Amino acid sequence: MLLVGWERKMKVSKNETPFITDVEELRSRARKSINNGAITPAYQADVKQTIEILQSVLATEIVCILRYTMNAVAAAGISSDSVKEEFDEHAKEEQGHARAVAERINQLGGKPNFNPEGLASRSASQYVDAGNLIDMIKENLIAERIACEHYRELIRFFGDKDSTTRVMMEGILANEEEHANDMHDLLVAHEGNPMLPDHS
Numbered sequence: 434m435l436l437v438g439w440e441r442k443m444k445v446s447k448n449e450t451p452f453i454t455d456v457e458e459l460r461s462r463a464r465k466s467i468n469n470g471a472i473t474p475a476y477q478a479d480v481k482q483t484i485e486i487l488q489s490v491l492a493t494e495i496v497c498i499l500r501y502t503m504n505a506v507a508a509a510g511i512s513s514d515s516v517k518e519e520f521d522e523h524a525k526e527e528q529g530h531a532r533a534v535a536e537r538i539n540q541l542g543g544k545p546n547f548n549p550e551g552l553a554s555r556s557a558s559q560y561v562d563a564g565n566l567i568d569m570i571k572e573n574l575i576a577e578r579i580a581c582e583h584y585r586e587l588i589r590f591f592g593d594k595d596s597t598t599r600v601m602m603e604g605i606l607a608n609e610e611e612h613a614n615d616m617h618d619l620l621v622a623h624e625g626n627p628m629l630p631d632h633s
């Protein structure tokens with residue numbers, strides 16, 4: 434898949450130390466659970482596949498909690514207080530997402546996987562130890578954009594097959610879109626130029 438404008442820009446602008454190693458790799462990993470799942474008319478098989486997909490969403494949310502919490506603690510520098518607050522707020526909301534997804538896995542008869550072992554490989558977003566405030570904001574923006582794209586795909590996938598899971602994911606997606614927007618606003622406030630294309 435071709436990289437969209439802002440992603441290409443990120444890769445090029447920091448080519449010596451890219452913020453993320455490979456967006457496509459993250460996406461293909463995120464999609465694997467959809468493409469590999471055996472879609473059969475058997476109800477049990479669908480539930481199994483849904484649980485598998487939700488385990489990956491849970492891992493993504495846990496990584497988001499960790500990243501925002503670490504960022505809230507590590508953020509330093511001029512006018513970092515408001516950014517810290519924002520990171521903290523997002524960490525709490527990601528925790529709400531993780532909890533909702535875990536509850537849904539449980540409802541479906543699965544056991545939510547909170548095992549730290551293999552967490553990064555189950556997640557669609559990456560845990561990156563960003564050095565400064567701007568890099569932290571950029572990393573979070575990238576992670577949110579990946580989560581939004583992945584969740585949109587999952588919403589289409591669940592469609593009418595599992596409307597409860599779909600509605601839950603729609604709620605989470607709306608919140609992730611707010612997060613991406615918050616990070617973008619912070620970036621503009623701290624760096625002065627927008628990273629996303631201007632559609633106005």
Ligand SMILES: [Fe+2]
Binds near residue numbers: 526530609
């Ligand atoms: Fe989230």
Ligand SMILES: [Fe+2]
Binds near residue numbers: 523527580609612
């Ligand atoms: Fe988020």
